[in-house]
Amino acid sequence: MPVLVLFTLSLTALMLGLGFGVMLNRGAFERRVDAEVATLFGELETLPTYHAERELEGLPAPVQRFMRRNLDDGAPHLSCVRLRKTGTVRERPGQPWTEYEAEEYVVASTPALLWYARLRPFPLVWVDSRELLLQGRGHALAKLFSTLPSVDRDDDATRRALMLRWMASLVYVPSALLAREGLSWTALDDDRAELRLSEGELEVHGIFVFDDKGDVIRFESEERPWTGDSRPSTALWIVEYGEHRGFGSLSIPTRVAQRWELDGQTFPYQESKLELFETEVPRRFGTPSPRARAEQA
Secondary structure (H helix, E strand, O other), rough: OHHHHHHHHHHHHHHHHHHHHOOOOHHHHHHHHHHHHHHHHHOOOOOEEEEEHHHHOOOOHHHHHHHHOOOOOOOOOOEEEEEEEEEEEOOOOOOOEEEEEEEEEOOOOOOOEEEEEEEEEEEEEEEEEEEEEOOEEEEEEEEOOOOEEEEEEEEHHHHHHHHHHHHHHHHOOOHOOOOOOEEEEEOOOOOOOEEEEEOOOOOEEEEEEEOOOOOOOEEEEEOOOOOOOOOOEEEEEEEEEEEEEEEEEEEEEEEEEEEEEOOOOOEEEEEEEEEEEEEOOOOOOOOOOHHHHHOOO
16 A cells, blocks of 8 residues: 555544544533533522512612612512523733623522634634632533643633633622622612621622613622732732613613723723523533423424
């Protein structure tokens, strides 16, 4: 057999083997996310609770405005939401933007969140990225081609970052922002209020900004750790919410932009558009309901 033919066949076999391995790893990553979403929703409270006007007593004026815009007296409190988003992201100033499609799952009663995105920096290239806050632990994981780890962090900084991310995501679960054990509000002015969250030994806080209608338009915190190469003397994490739309009784932002203020320099790093928003569906997108599974069986 000519050497060139042998080389070509060997290279083809190698590429097919690598491709098969990547597909196996991609399936394994998906199954991991399936299991983690199921565990996440295992944190849900089993007994429903209902909104009462007295729950607003003592809350700062802009928070009361937000609650009255989103909550009806006697309506059940939400226990969870799930979202689909599309957007662009980058890791460092000066880098090109990368498109992504994402799923996000948020539990209301306790700090618990899962964000899973598939990023496509180049044609035929993808990165699976998953951030998980569950049972007091935070973990960020990213793999090129679902195979080669590029991020794998579970330190205190990651936990703190994800606690703040969960806090910022509660704009989709308004009743979860009612004061309770471990979560308290401090009035600042007619449009701003500070939220403080405690879980075990960890405490984080951030400032919500509300407009005249009661919509949240901004969240900011100096406590989210910056993970870049340089160490700025000041780092302010800012989330801006826009294009609010009505979903039943809720007023939900459909555009979100995130940025850093680093030593006075602005670094926009993520923009997203809400594609799908669902409440009280405690399972992953694409997973059949228990009734559907029973009917299939």
